[in-house]
Amino acid sequence: MPSSTEPLAISAISPRDMVASGLCIGCGACVSQSAGRGHMRLDRYGQLKPAGDARWLRTRSAALAQTCPFSPAAANEDALAAERFAGTGRDDRLGHFAGAYVGHVSEPGFRDEGSSGGLTTWVAAQLLRRGLVDAVAHVAPGQGGDGPYFAYRISRSEAQLRAGAKSRYHPIELSGVIDEIRRVPGRYAIVGIPCFIKAVHLLRRQERVLAERIVHTLGLFCGHMKSARFVESFAWQLGTRIEEVVALDYRLKNPDRPANWYTAHLALKDGTTRSRDWWHLADGDWGAGFFMNSACNSCDDVMAETADIAFGDAWVEPYSSDGRGTNVVVVRSPLIHAMIETAIAEGRLALTPVDADFVAGTQAAGLRQRREGLAWRLTWPRRGIRPIKRVAPSRALGLRRKLIYLIRHQISAWSHRMFWLARATRQPQLYIGWARSALAIYQGFAYSRGRIGVLIERLGRPLGLHGRDG
Ligand SMILES: Cc1cc2nc3c(=O)[nH]c(=O)nc-3n(C[C@H](O)[C@H](O)[C@H](O)COP(=O)(O)OP(=O)(O)OC[C@H]3O[C@@H](n4cnc5c(N)ncnc54)[C@H](O)[C@@H]3O)c2cc1C
Numbered sequence: 001m002p003s004s005t006e007p008l009a010i011s012a013i014s015p016r017d018m019v020a021s022g023l024c025i026g027c028g029a030c031v032s033q034s035a036g037r038g039h040m041r042l043d044r045y046g047q048l049k050p051a052g053d054a055r056w057l058r059t060r061s062a063a064l065a066q067t068c069p070f071s072p073a074a075a076n077e078d079a080l081a082a083e084r085f086a087g088t089g090r091d092d093r094l095g096h097f098a099g100a101y102v103g104h105v106s107e108p109g110f111r112d113e114g115s116s117g118g119l120t121t122w123v124a125a126q127l128l129r130r131g132l133v134d135a136v137a138h139v140a141p142g143q144g145g146d147g148p149y150f151a152y153r154i155s156r157s158e159a160q161l162r163a164g165a166k167s168r169y170h171p172i173e174l175s176g177v178i179d180e181i182r183r184v185p186g187r188y189a190i191v192g193i194p195c196f197i198k199a200v201h202l203l204r205r206q207e208r209v210l211a212e213r214i215v216h217t218l219g220l221f222c223g224h225m226k227s228a229r230f231v232e233s234f235a236w237q238l239g240t241r242i243e244e245v246v247a248l249d250y251r252l253k254n255p256d257r258p259a260n261w262y263t264a265h266l267a268l269k270d271g272t273t274r275s276r277d278w279w280h281l282a283d284g285d286w287g288a289g290f291f292m293n294s295a296c297n298s299c300d301d302v303m304a305e306t307a308d309i310a311f312g313d314a315w316v317e318p319y320s321s322d323g324r325g326t327n328v329v330v331v332r333s334p335l336i337h338a339m340i341e342t343a344i345a346e347g348r349l350a351l352t353p354v355d356a357d358f359v360a361g362t363q364a365a366g367l368r369q370r371r372e373g374l375a376w377r378l379t380w381p382r383r384g385i386r387p388i389k390r391v392a393p394s395r396a397l398g399l400r401r402k403l404i405y406l407i408r409h410q411i412s413a414w415s416h417r418m419f420w421l422a423r424a425t426r427q428p429q430l431y432i433g434w435a436r437s438a439l440a441i442y443q444g445f446a447y448s449r450g451r452i453g454v455l456i457e458r459l460g461r462p463l464g465l466h467g468r469d470g
Pocket of ligand 1: 110114115117119120121124138164166167191192193220222223224226311312313314325327363
């Protein structure tokens with residue numbers, strides 16, 4: 001096998017190449033193929049990265065080039081989806097789809113327990129109930145103590161599955177559950193964000209046992225992946241330390257408040273709790289990109305285009321004001337489509353069919369970042385492996401839009417470094433002060449908010465600074 005001291009051939013890559021190129025999302029697909037030589041570990045920025053045997057980390061292989069979701073040599077989302085959903089319609093923003101809906105679960109419990117309308121857990125439960133799968137791999141709270149707050153686990157009962165409902169904006173990885181699926185025969189469903197589901201399909205293409213056993217994939221729409229420092233920062237801003245936090249809920253549900261007013265909720269060792277709305281936290285504006293994984297800068301899949309079905313939040317009125325939570329759903333598998341249609345007819349799901357424009361409208365900011373924003377980022381010089389995307393490089397963008405994408409990019413990169421520095425020097429204010437200034441700049445450009453916003457509106461016309469919105 002060639003080593004990483006030789007010139008880079010894209011047909012063969014190493015885990016280290018992907019990390020050094022800022023393209024490792026931390027999914028663990030490489031570790032799942034390492035035969036025990038690698039493991040996933042949090043790096044100094046609180047992001048999961050491959051670690052372990054040094055030779056394995058730098059060994060370039062064609063297998064990794066074909067299974068790492070950000071590898072330029074791997075099959076892209078269009079190719080994977082075309083293999084799986086031939087015969088369904090296609091939209092450039094949604095990918096293939098047999099149907100799309102907005103709504104929630106009516107069957108008691110699911111909506112209250114879920115982050116949004118509870119449909120992800122309901123569909124997974126339905127697959128279990130109908131004997132279409134024996135188990136579901138999804139992300140659940142960790143065991144506490146020194147372990148991670150959240151981890152992938154395999155649930156074999158509905159009760160176990162339901163205990164893992166809710167969105168976790170936290171680093172998690174697949175290697176353990178992939179190993180378990182190889183070890184334990186059965187039919188599995190996997191829940192994951194778009195790049196993780198892509199990784200699963202790339203692995204399925206390489207390994208017959210995984211292709212036979214992973215029979216359904218449930219995707220979550222995705223804005224970006226956060227680092228573990230996101231919740232550490234919440235802890236600081238809520239007057240505590242991460243060491244005191246025993247459990248956390250990124251989105252405490254409150255039916256009396258709008259769904260898009262996210263509330264972070266921390267349970268502490270001493271039995272008390274702390275909570276605050278994301279909007280009052282220095283890094284709680286999702287669009288500003290705090291703690292975003294650098295690989296997300298090279299993503300072009302918002303709606304988990306390779307998954308049998310994908311779920312998001314209906315971020316448009318009147319749904320975003322409904323604190324009980326509302327899903328948008330893109331269905332691709334005919335079997336799951338039929339299951340959903342039956343449940344609607346039986347009154348177990350309250351779903352209304354919608355068109356592609358409606359779904360795309362709920363993810364407008366995410367699509368801008370992964371279409372026009374990505375097109376521009378692809379023109380930037382970069383070191384290491386260059387990603388190959390379905391979006392063509394383009395500089396055709398107004399000045400203000402460019403500045404918004406640039407500020408977001410800088411906030412993402414510098415939030416990792418500034419938090420590292422504040423942590424190393426035990427001075428939370430170093431990070432929090434920086435984050436508040438960075439947020440003011442971002443919100444000035446994106447929403448014309450604050451003094452910076454007033455200035456930009458004044459200068460807007462002469463400098464061509466039009467085109468706001470995150
Ligand atoms: C990192 C991330 C970014 C997201 N970005 C967007 C976005 O930009 N726009 C949007 O509309 N929606 C986004 N979502 C999806 C959204 O937060 C909800 O998860 C989705 O609407 C499903 O809600 P639900 O009520 O149907 O799910 P629930 O019934 O609450 O079930 C959620 C299921 O997902 C599993 N799960 C939770 N976190 C993860 C994870 N990190 N990886 C894999 N599985 C997980 C749980 O174990 C559970 O099985 C994102 C989710 C994540 C994890």
